[in-house]
Amino acid sequence: MQTKLSIQNWQKFIKLCLKATAPKQLxxxxxxxxxxxxxxxxxxxxxxxxxxxxxxxxxxxxxxxLKISIAKITRGSNALRIVDPKIKRLILSSTP
Known part of the structure; x- marks a missing residue:
């Protein structure tokens, strides 16, 4: 379970990532x-x-x-079930 502090720090981290102006910087x-x-x-x-x-x-x-466990695939699949469809489209639009 995430604490209030960890949630706040995660949000700060996201904002910092958004400030990166180039892939090299990120x-x-x-x-x-x-x-x-x-x-x-x-x-x-x-x-x-x-x-x-x-x-x-x-x-x-x-x-x-991918040489990874089926459990990791299942966790990814479960996460995709609850994610906003817009995020799925964003991911797909950024892949070749």
């Missing part, structure tokens, strides 16, 4: 604030979400392709 910010493992986790979650939204592969095949 990348440097993330390298400062996130460990390599955290960056890899975010990259994996992004790949999961993209894979699920594309709908081209079953979840088990996606897990095998």
């Amino acid at each position: 990348n440097e910010l993330f390298k400062l604030l996130l460990t390599n493992a955290e960056q890899e986790d975010i990259a994996a979650r992004y790949a999961i979400v993209i894979g699920l939204l594309s709908g081209k592969k079953p979840q088990r095949e996606l897990a095998k392709q």
Whole structure:
């Protein structure tokens, strides 16, 4: 469960990210604030979400392709069930 302080700090973090004016600047910010493992986790979650939204592969095949557990795929799938459809479109519009 998130505390009030962690929610406030998360919102401050989001606002800071929005101030980054270039991808290089945002990348440097993330390298400062996130460990390599955290960056890899975010990259994996992004790949999961993209894979699920594309709908081209079953979840088990996606897990095998990404070399991650089916549980992580399931968590991504559950998150997609509750996210605003506008966010899904935003994600899909930013992928090649």
